[in-house]
Amino acid sequence: MSPELIDRLREAGYKITPPRLAVLEVIQREGEHLNPNEILAQAQAIHPQTGRATVYRTLELLTNLGIVRPIYVGDSGPTYIRAEGGHHHLVCSQCGRILDFEQCVADSMERELEARFGFRIKSHLLEFYGLCADCCGEETTGAS
Amino acid sequence: MSPELIDRLREAGYKITPPRLAVLEVIQREGEHLNPNEILAQAQAIHPQTGRATVYRTLELLTNLGIVRPIYVGDSGPTYIRAEGGHHHLVCSQCGRILDFEQCVADSMERELEARFGFRIKSHLLEFYGLCADCCGEETTGAS
DNA sequence: AATCAAATGAGACGAAATCTCATTTACAGC
DNA sequence: GCTGTAAATGAGATTTCGTCTCATTTGATT
Known part of the structure; x- marks a missing residue:
């Protein structure tokens, strides 16, 4: 510990x-x-x-x-x-699947936002929502 | 309506x-x-x-x-x-204050992630966590 | 208007988080 | 090492939130 x-x-x-x-x-x-x-x-x-x-x-x-x-x-x-640090997710809003990825463009924004708003930024969360490859096909299947 | x-x-x-x-x-x-x-x-x-x-x-x-x-x-x-679209927040983890901002670098990432993972991305959420200007001073004030 | 599956609402139900309060305990001061 | 004290704890009551059930209603098609 x-x-x-x-x-x-x-x-x-x-x-x-x-x-x-x-x-x-x-x-x-x-x-x-x-x-x-x-x-x-x-x-x-x-x-x-x-x-x-x-x-x-x-x-x-x-x-x-x-x-x-x-x-x-x-x-x-x-x-x-x-x-601490960043967390980056890709979320399928149909099946709920979640992928993590590392690459992130947020770091450059941090300094900018710190200067603009006076924040001391410690971490960030970046999530993209959409349909995963599997769910793209059946997109607007409609009511059960 | x-x-x-x-x-x-x-x-x-x-x-x-x-x-x-x-x-x-x-x-x-x-x-x-x-x-x-x-x-x-x-x-x-x-x-x-x-x-x-x-x-x-x-x-x-x-x-x-x-x-x-x-x-x-x-x-x-x-x-x-x-x-639809993006939502961008700056969250103070001490006092809970939330600021919204518009500027965003996520759009360029969307195409990249769509290509890489086969997602069809519809929106994103970008949140930065830290201490707001007011809370920066009293950072480690300690127990009640 | 008749039909039928979809949709609804009231309340039961379950899970998750908060609150209460009597008891315990970590730690500063001796 | 002891003691005093306020902080911290835990058991269970309670609230809050969301889901489920099922008998009834209703929108849309014919």
């Missing part, structure tokens, strides 16, 4: 508790796209008496600190990803 | 019913960023006996037809926007 993140909590005035360590451990180990229930389950594997409310509270806390960020893709509720 | 959208429904084989007209009216009039509850309330102002289930069903239907699209920004559940 990286002491770096623990320090960020401590320096922000938060106490270092077993449930918080468990959630941090899960986030750091599993990384991406876990939903609150999965995080709860895995945190309980580390610290069994961890409660649901605490997981939600911790995720909110980590979000405010800019360590994680909720993301909604498709219709599958929120999942949590590390707050 | 634009007959154009009504025709799209009819041509897809759907019946033209009062609740559907009410939802379409609300979407078209209010435009952006309404959540299902708000849509329900406003649809009931037009057609009082409109039920919640029907609103959800209609939104799903309109989503499949590519007329609207759900969007999740911040932690405030889904809202619906018109499906």
